[in-house]
Amino acid sequence: xxxxxxxxxxxxxxxxxxxxxxxxxxxxxxxxxxxxxxxxxxxxxxxxxxxxxxxxxxxxxxxxxxxxxxxxxxxxxxxxxxxxxxxxxxxxxxxxxxxxxxxxxxxxxxxxxxxxxxxxxxxxxxxxxxxxxxxxxxxxxxxxxxxxxxxxxxxxxxxxxxxxxxxxxxxxxxxxxxxxxxxxxxxxxxxxxxxxxxxxxxxxxxxxxxxxxxxxxxxxxxxxxxxxxxxxxxxxxxxxxxxxxxxxxxxxxxxxxxxxxxxxxxxxxxxxxxxxxxxxxxxxxxxxxxxxxxxxxxxxxxxxxxxxxxxxxxxxxxxxxxxxxxxxxxx
Amino acid sequence: xxxxxxxxxxxxxxxxxxxxxxxxxxxxxxxxxxxxxxxxxxxxxxxxxxxxxxxxxxxxxxxxxxxxxxxxxxxxxxxxxxxxxxxxxxxxxxxxxxxxxxxxxxxxxxxxxxxxxxxxxxxxxxxxxxxxxxxxxxxxxxxxxxxxxxxxxxxxxxxxxxxxxxxxxxxxxxxxxxxxxxxxxxxxxxxxxxxxxxxxxxxxxxxxxxxxxxxxxxxxxxxxxxxxxxxxxxxxxxxxxxxxxxxxxxxxxxxxxxxxxxxxxxxxxxxxxxxxxxxxxxxxxxxxxxxxxxxxxxxxxxxxxxxxx
Numbered sequence: 207x208x209x210x211x212x213x214x215x216x217x218x219x220x221x222x223x224x225x226x227x228x229x230x231x232x233x234x235x236x237x238x239x240x241x242x243x244x245x246x247x248x249x250x251x252x253x254x255x256x257x258x259x260x261x262x263x264x265x266x267x268x269x270x271x272x273x274x275x276x277x278x279x280x281x282x283x284x285x286x287x288x289x290x291x292x293x294x295x296x297x298x299x300x301x302x303x304x305x306x307x308x309x310x311x312x313x314x315x316x317x318x319x320x321x322x323x324x325x326x327x328x329x330x331x332x333x334x335x336x337x338x339x340x341x342x343x344x345x346x347x348x349x350x351x352x353x354x355x356x357x358x359x360x361x362x363x364x365x366x367x368x369x370x371x372x373x374x375x376x377x378x379x380x381x382x383x384x385x386x387x388x389x390x391x392x393x394x395x396x397x398x399x400x401x402x403x404x405x406x407x408x409x410x411x412x413x414x415x416x417x418x419x420x421x422x423x424x425x426x427x428x429x430x431x432x433x434x435x436x437x438x439x440x441x442x443x444x445x446x447x448x449x450x451x452x453x454x455x456x457x458x459x460x461x462x463x464x465x466x467x468x469x470x471x472x473x474x475x476x477x478x479x480x481x482x483x484x485x486x487x488x489x490x491x492x493x494x495x496x497x498x499x500x501x502x503x504x505x506x507x508x509x510x511x512x513x514x515x516x517x518x519x520x521x522x523x524x525x526x527x528x529x530x531x532x533x534x535x536x537x
Numbered sequence: 538x539x540x541x542x543x544x545x546x547x548x549x550x551x552x553x554x555x556x557x558x559x560x561x562x563x564x565x566x567x568x569x570x571x572x573x574x575x576x577x578x579x580x581x582x583x584x585x586x587x588x589x590x591x592x593x594x595x596x597x598x599x600x601x602x603x604x605x606x607x608x609x610x611x612x613x614x615x616x617x618x619x620x621x622x623x624x625x626x627x628x629x630x631x632x633x634x635x636x637x638x639x640x641x642x643x644x645x646x647x648x649x650x651x652x653x654x655x656x657x658x659x660x661x662x663x664x665x666x667x668x669x670x671x672x673x674x675x676x677x678x679x680x681x682x683x684x685x686x687x688x689x690x691x692x693x694x695x696x697x698x699x700x701x702x703x704x705x706x707x708x709x710x711x712x713x714x715x716x717x718x719x720x721x722x723x724x725x726x727x728x729x730x731x732x733x734x735x736x737x738x739x740x741x742x743x744x745x746x747x748x749x750x751x752x753x754x755x756x757x758x759x760x761x762x763x764x765x766x767x768x769x770x771x772x773x774x775x776x777x778x779x780x781x782x783x784x785x786x787x788x789x790x791x792x793x794x795x796x797x798x799x800x801x802x803x804x805x806x807x808x809x810x811x812x813x814x815x816x817x818x819x820x821x822x823x824x825x826x827x828x829x830x831x832x833x834x835x836x837x838x839x840x841x842x843x844x845x846x
Contacts, residue, residue, distance in 0.1 A: 436643035438603045440656050440697070441631025450657065454647045530647065530681045
């Protein structure tokens with residue numbers, strides 16, 4: 207028990223150092239990129255004010271913000287603020303960046319979680335079916351479908367779904383996370399889910415073909431192994447083999463893949479949220495990028511890096527906890 | 538005496554070939570076992586001896602019907618006097634015929650040894666007794682296969698078959714890696730099984746050990762049985778043996794002079810036309826190179842040789 211705690215502590219400290227250094231690198235690179243870009247934060251800020259500003263006032267703002275200081279100094283000022291928890295104020299929303307991220311992330315999380323679970327379960331199940339019927343008709347058909355799906359861009363798929371399910375069939379709303387013209391405190395959970403369904407479905411299509419193909423390949427490898435041959439020699443039928451040996455041996459790689467897919471999930475949510483005008487982190491990042499909202503852009507960049515790191519950390523910890531071959535050696 | 542009893546397993550003219558795809562659409566059948574004869578009676582241990590690549594392990598898969606889909610089996614295979622069809626094979630696997638596989642790779646790496654040995658019929662109590670007899674500590678059942686030493690793994694593999702209560706056990710190299718005491722104990726258990734009326738096919742490299750415990754020895758060469766002889770003939774020496782290859786094998790044993798014969802065992806796809814041993818045989822004649830010799834009864838054994846003596 208004590209050994210396990212020690213090991214866990216070591217793992218966390220190790221990962222903590224890795225994640226911190228990665229975040230530092232991400233902050234340097236994104237700050238450099240923004241500084242080098244033609245985006246003028248002062249101009250964007252003034253535009254957001256909505257009133258005319260005289261050249262003198264503008265110069266005052268510039269010196270107050272330290273625009274003319276060397277980039278390294280500006281970076282350190284920004285970083286020291288970030289470390290104190292101040293991510294700045296968004297130029298387009300006129301509110302603290304941390305608040306916007308928190309609020310948008312809840313929406314995105316609901317969306318990503320639904321898509322993630324849906325993709326994980328259907329992908330895994332389809333992969334098992336394909337693996338079991340390897341080389342036969344169900345496998346060949348499903349495999350082709352998966353190849354097509356994994357090469358279709360998410361935003362296009364989103365548009366098709368909108369057209370079919372919202373415009374023609376009118377099953378789902380066209381966009382947003384709640385009905386138009388209803389106060390936010392009066393929105394029911396059912397309405398929220400109704401708005402969530404189609405974007406989540408679209409987003410799940412991004413990764414489920416990949417998961418299915420990976421699961422299939424892994425199951426085919428397992429079924430060709432010597433231990434499955436021996437299981438056959440002991441009289442186990444194909445479904446007993448799947449239950450006793452197949453699932454056991456393909457679940458681990460599937461779980462790892464699932465947690466390592468946070469990056470794709472986040473990337474996909476940017477596209478899906480834009481297509482469905484869904485107010486999540488993904489649509490906020492594209493708005494920030496298009497309208498030159500530097501504080502929001504940097505804030506979301508750092509946050510998404512943290513999010514992806516967390517996914518990878520969970521995948522690694524899970525592997526160590528579930529796979530006896532790694533767990534026992536760790537002792 | 539054995540000949541009057543009813544055979545448990547009878548293989549006549551068994552051939553196994555694999556369909557291979559060469560360049561383009563070219564398709565060839567690679568014959569790995571040809572004209573194999575083997576009969577196993579109740580209550581006996583038949584050892585199968587031969588060098589690597591002689592088709593010993595494939596034989597087990599062929600009997601159990603677990604060859605890969607691109608393999609084709611021809612010939613007459615009978616179990617308890619009835620043809621062993623794929624449906625019957627499905628039924629007898631793990632019930633009537635059990636396999637002791639060759640290595641720890643045949644165990645599921647993520648399943649603990651105890652439940653894995655039990656299989657899905659769960660004879661846990663019987664298995665614990667077996668583990669004790671094979672000197673496996675009780676804690677072994679909670680280990681994963683990768684935590685077993687080589688000798689432990691072999692004993693676990695032997696247990697997987699003994700626990701089933703099968704009528705016939707096919708043991709594919711069961712003893713390497715065990716200490717001599719453990720190997721003797723495992724073989725003694727096979728012997729006990731045989732004395733109870735069950736049968737064992739013992740596939741092995743270790744001719745000395747095989748001769749000690751087996752009733753008969755079948756000698757494999759290039760995918761066929763060249764000779765089946767009572768085990769005592771192997772103790773008696775080359776004069777008692779019938780086929781030139783068996784004699785050469787005997788002479789090649791360390792205690793019998795360690796004397797090799799020139800040449801190599803031919804591989805599948807490159808087999809000679811007549812007798813498979815002809816290219817290396819000191820007694821070959823023109824007939825041997827053109828015609829496959831039939832299995833002939835000689836002095837209480839069988840040999841596939843025109844000049845067998």
